[in-house]
Amino acid sequence: MENSPVALCFYDSNFDSVFFNKRAKEAGFDISALSVSSEGKPFIESVGSEETKRYFRSFIVDFQRDGSHSGRAKYSVDITDSERAKFELKKSRNKIKKLHEIALKLSKADSEERVYDLIV
Structure with a gap:
């Protein structure tokens, strides 16, 4: 024990x-x-x-x-390892969500200038 x-x-x-x-x-x-x-x-x-x-x-x-x-x-x-894993998972999900939002904006960009503005 x-x-x-x-x-x-x-x-x-x-x-x-x-x-x-x-x-x-x-x-x-x-x-x-x-x-x-x-x-x-x-x-x-x-x-x-x-x-x-x-x-x-x-x-x-x-x-x-x-x-x-x-x-x-x-x-x-x-349950420390479990709680830390939950925190890291939440951080990863937030990063993926933000990347997805940026990808959607990039796919809707109608010019190279707009793509440049979104990236920079």
Whole structure:
């Protein structure tokens, strides 16, 4: 589990103790990572500075012992590569769209001067 893309955080209120696995520590999770209210739904979060930012799909579960709240667990899957790929795909699509628009204008140009104006 230490080499997995999963960050695990546990808080046990009975012993006031916190556990972070290696991935959670490397990503920079801290105790505030367990204070998020997700209403039982997965959510995407980013951790770290702009240069070292990692993206996680996280899920928080509260657990009880003997009917009272006794802790919280957070399960976070590293989706950084996927998020970066989505960003690069979006950039590529925007470039292709712009090139297509220019190609349409060039195909409608009625003179060499107009083609020159569009290119320059």
